Structure formats: C-alpha cells, structure tokens
Amino acid sequence: MHDDTHLNAGDSDYCASCGQLIRPAPTYGSRQTNSNRIGIGISILVHLLGVLYFLTRSAEPAKRAPPPAHESAMVYIAPLADKPKPKQPSKKPELAKVKPPPRRKQAVASITPPKRPKQEVVVPPLVSLVPAPKAVPEAPKDMAEMVAEKQRKRAEAHPQPAPEESEAERGQRIARANIAGAQGKNSGSDREDSGGVFQIVDQSSQHAEIKFRGWNSNFKRRWLTQVAVERGAEQDIETAIVKRMIELIRKEKPGDFVWESHRLGKNVPMSARVEDTAELQAFLLKEFFPDYRRR
Structure with a gap:
C-alpha cells in the first residue's frame, strides 16, 4: 500500500494498524527534490545543445563528398533543383471580326444593241501560177536523119504489102528450120x-523420169x-523429184533466177541458195503437184 494510506501514528515511524514502516513526507530541500532539479537541468542542457548544433550546421558551407575509395563504392549525387518554368503569356482573347455586309449592286438598265447579221465574205480560191516549163530547143538534126525520119513516117502512113515468098526462099526457110530442130534450137516436136x-x-x-533442157557449156x-x-x-516420190530438180537448177543458176510460173501466170524471182532450200x-511442190499433201 502507498505510504499516504497509512494512518499517522504520531511520532512513531510504523503504522499502528499494519505495522509497516511509514516514510516521512518529503520536505523542501530533501534528497528527492534535489534529484528532480538535476534531471530538469540535464534536459534543458540537451535541448540547448541540439539547437546550437542545428544553427552551426546550417551556417557551415556544404562540403563535397570525398571521391570513392574503391570502384565498387556507390556515389550519391543530389538532384538539381528544378528550374522554375517560365510562365506562358496568357493568350489575349481574339476579337471577333465582323464582316462588313455585302454591298448591294445597283441594278443598271443596260441597253443591248440589236445583233447585226454577219456579212459573209466570199474569198475566191487562190490559184497558184506555176510558170510553164520552157521549151528546150531541140538539137539541130542532121540532113540524113531528117530524110530517114520522113521515109519512116511515109512508110507508116502507107504500109506496103509483104512480097510473096518464092519457091527458093521457102525451101531455104524449111531447110534452116530442120537444121535448127536437129540441133535443138527450134520448137518442133520437142517444143x-x-x-x-x-x-x-x-x-x-x-x-520417176524427168527431162530438163539446160545450157551445156561443152x-x-x-x-x-x-x-x-x-x-x-524420202517420204514420197514427189519430194524426191523436187529435190532432184533443185540440184539441176543449182548447176545452171546457183544464186537468184526468174521462174516462169504457168500456175500463177507471171514470172517469180526465186533463189537457189542453200539457205533458201525450204522455200x-x-x-x-505447188508448181508441179498442186494437190500435193504430205502423207
């Protein structure tokens, strides 16, 4: 129990009811009050030291951190203070442009003159005057030429009948024809x-058998x-005949030659060169065998 609950037994230091030692009430200047004063003083001193430390630390310049001793040491760099952003100028309110009202066009009475009929202008066709060619003077003719030309014109105007063939002339003509036929120069039975x-x-x-009359150089x-x-x-006898003909033609004309085509009714230029064999x-084949078809 607390000391204050005991009854005071006068001058006795012990409680009359329970028999415990009763501590005397503290007085001014006792030991307990002295200990309280010391604690308060220590507390005030600690606070003053803290305030003094704070003031002295804020007054000292900031010291740079020493370089790291080892490569693996971590260095902490304080971030730079954010620069204040410049204030953007406030946009001035745009004034609404008021369009002026369109001007009213005053109606002006226009008088259009009547259209005049277009006058057609007839342009005569241009005639280019080409100078007539100058007559080239003929060269002076010889007297003999003039006489021969007059005789020719007279003969054309009055043709003379052919003279009758005498028996001797007729015999000579038949003899010459027989000799030419025997030499292959005429068109008798071998026309x-x-x-x-x-x-x-x-x-x-x-x-097959073919005949060919060509030039004999001998x-x-x-x-x-x-x-x-x-x-x-060969695939057929027609192809063999045509190839043999081409060999005979090349002996006579190895290059270009003219073929008289009875099928086409005209002369056709052809070539006997090797590169033109197929043509x-x-x-x-069309000339000699018009109905030819490859089998």
Missing part, C-alpha cells in the same frame, strides 16, 4: 523441152537431159 523447162515423163510411187547450146529419180529414203522446195 516443151526447150528453154530450161522441166518435164515429168513417167512417175510411180517409187520411180557444146555452147541448149542440151536435153533425162534423169531417173528414185524415192529412196524453193515448197514453191516447186
């Missing part, structure tokens, strides 16, 4: 064989040649 002409005499599926005249053609390895072969 179709003369003049570099091909003729198919006989033809079957495997064999005798200096046209010469009749009869050639036998075999089919052999010449197709042409000759």
Whole structure:
C-alpha cells in the first residue's frame, strides 16, 4: 500500500494498524527534490545543445563528398533543383471580326444593241501560177536523119504489102528450120523441152523420169537431159523429184533466177541458195503437184 494510506501514528515511524514502516513526507530541500532539479537541468542542457548544433550546421558551407575509395563504392549525387518554368503569356482573347455586309449592286438598265447579221465574205480560191516549163530547143538534126525520119513516117502512113515468098526462099526457110530442130534450137516436136523447162515423163510411187533442157557449156547450146529419180529414203516420190530438180537448177543458176510460173501466170524471182532450200522446195511442190499433201 502507498505510504499516504497509512494512518499517522504520531511520532512513531510504523503504522499502528499494519505495522509497516511509514516514510516521512518529503520536505523542501530533501534528497528527492534535489534529484528532480538535476534531471530538469540535464534536459534543458540537451535541448540547448541540439539547437546550437542545428544553427552551426546550417551556417557551415556544404562540403563535397570525398571521391570513392574503391570502384565498387556507390556515389550519391543530389538532384538539381528544378528550374522554375517560365510562365506562358496568357493568350489575349481574339476579337471577333465582323464582316462588313455585302454591298448591294445597283441594278443598271443596260441597253443591248440589236445583233447585226454577219456579212459573209466570199474569198475566191487562190490559184497558184506555176510558170510553164520552157521549151528546150531541140538539137539541130542532121540532113540524113531528117530524110530517114520522113521515109519512116511515109512508110507508116502507107504500109506496103509483104512480097510473096518464092519457091527458093521457102525451101531455104524449111531447110534452116530442120537444121535448127536437129540441133535443138527450134520448137518442133520437142517444143516443151526447150528453154530450161522441166518435164515429168513417167512417175510411180517409187520411180520417176524427168527431162530438163539446160545450157551445156561443152557444146555452147541448149542440151536435153533425162534423169531417173528414185524415192529412196524420202517420204514420197514427189519430194524426191523436187529435190532432184533443185540440184539441176543449182548447176545452171546457183544464186537468184526468174521462174516462169504457168500456175500463177507471171514470172517469180526465186533463189537457189542453200539457205533458201525450204522455200524453193515448197514453191516447186505447188508448181508441179498442186494437190500435193504430205502423207
């Protein structure tokens, strides 16, 4: 129990009811009051030291941190103070532009003059005057030429009848014709064989005979040649005949030549060159075998 609960037993230091020692009440200047004063003084001193430390620390300049001793040491850099952002000037309120009202156009009465009819102007066609060619003066003719020209005109105006052929002249003409026919120069029974002409005499599926009258350099005249053609390895006898004809043509004309086509009714320029063989072969097949078809 607290000391204040005991009854005071007068001058006795012990409680009369419980028998415990009763401590005397503290008085001014006792030991307990002295200890309280010391504690208060220490507390005030500590506070003063703290205030003094704070004031002295804030007055000292900021010391730079020493460089790190080792590479692995961490360095802390204080962030820079944020710069104050410049204040943006406040936008001035735009004044609303008031458009002026459109001007009213005053109606002006316009008087349009009546349209005049267009006058058509007839332009005469331009005629280009080309100077007439100057007559070239003819060269002076010789007297002999003038006499010959007059005789020719007189003969054309009054043709004379041909003189009758005498028996002697007729005999000479027949003799010359027989001699020329024997030499192959006339068109008697061999009329179709003369003049570099091909003729198919006989033809079957495997064999053919052709005649060709060409120029013989040994005798200096046209010469009749009869050639036998075999089919052999060719696909048909027609192709074999045409190829043999091309060989004979190249002996006479190895380059360009003119072919008298009875099928077309005109002369056709052809070539016997090797590079033109296919074209010449197709042409000759149509000439000699119009209904030819490859089998």
